[in-house]
Amino acid sequence: MSQESSPESRREELAGRLAEVRRRIDVARDAAGRDDEVGLVVVTKLFPASDLDLLAELGVEAVGENRDQEASRKVAELTHRSRLTVHFIGQLQSNKAASVARYADVVQSVDRPKLVGALERATGAAGRRLDVTVQVSLDPDEGRGGVAPEKARALADLVAGTPALTLRGVMAVAPLDGDPRAAFARLREVSDGIRHDHPEATWISAGMSGDLEAAIAEGATHLRVGSAILGSRESHR
Numbered sequence: 001m002s003q004e005s006s007p008e009s010r011r012e013e014l015a016g017r018l019a020e021v022r023r024r025i026d027v028a029r030d031a032a033g034r035d036d037e038v039g040l041v042v043v044t045k046l047f048p049a050s051d052l053d054l055l056a057e058l059g060v061e062a063v064g065e066n067r068d069q070e071a072s073r074k075v076a077e078l079t080h081r082s083r084l085t086v087h088f089i090g091q092l093q094s095n096k097a098a099s100v101a102r103y104a105d106v107v108q109s110v111d112r113p114k115l116v117g118a119l120e121r122a123t124g125a126a127g128r129r130l131d132v133t134v135q136v137s138l139d140p141d142e143g144r145g146g147v148a149p150e151k152a153r154a155l156a157d158l159v160a161g162t163p164a165l166t167l168r169g170v171m172a173v174a175p176l177d178g179d180p181r182a183a184f185a186r187l188r189e190v191s192d193g194i195r196h197d198h199p200e201a202t203w204i205s206a207g208m209s210g211d212l213e214a215a216i217a218e219g220a221t222h223l224r225v226g227s228a229i230l231g232s233r234e235s236h237r
């Protein structure tokens with residue numbers, strides 16, 4: 001779809017959907033009685049670098065990618081790299097840490113000690129620093145990544161004790177089945193526990209196209225929204 005459309009019509013399409021998502025965010029913030037900022041990470045996986053540049057021109061400040069090979073290539077192609085913060089949000093093998101540390105600004109999907117070690121070495125080698133959130137599993141049966149809630153605090157301590165990594169908070173994906181709001185409430189509890197020891201780790205990254213309202217109601221500070229802005233990924237597989 002995006003290949004056929006002209007840059008101008010794609011820009012209009014993205015602008016319209018972005019405005020609609022921003023409207024949903026405002027409505028949900030009002031409903032939750034929140035007047036703090038909710039950060040928007042636009043998930044651009046499977047869409048071309050030209051879309052990321054258009055999003056930057058439309059005022060988007062953060063994008064999310066979930067596969068190293070695709071992300072490293074796309075980030076290198078960007079015209080507006082300096083206007084965007086790049087969040088890596090996918091399951092990450094330790095042997096890809098060196099690559100991710102070269103182009104990402106944030107790794108949201110840190111879910112095991114081995115990955116913390118790999119990112120520590122990788123940032124050292126690349127002379128960079130990374131912001132990190134600990135990914136919490138809200139459904140142990142799904143295998144979509146994430147540390148068990150009861151182990152999240154120890155993992156957060158490990159990240160916080162690693163000089164090249166800055167602990168920012170927690171991240172989670174709602175289970176495929178069940179009430180996303182209940183799952184996000186659990187995430188908020190995990191966040192509370194971590195902030196007890198690390199008050200600066202305030203980020204709660206939760207909420208996608210289908211459940212951003214529930215996430216905002218449970219205190220999400222960052223949303224990761226893909227298809228509601230870019231369109232269906234099916235045609236890009």
Ligand SMILES: *Cc1c(COP(=O)(O)O)cnc(C)c1O
Nearest residue numbers: 043066089208209224225226227
């Ligand atoms: C793809 C993805 C998203 C965005 O999902 P949409 O339903 O398209 O908004 C958010 N978070 C993660 C971890 C993802 O992989």
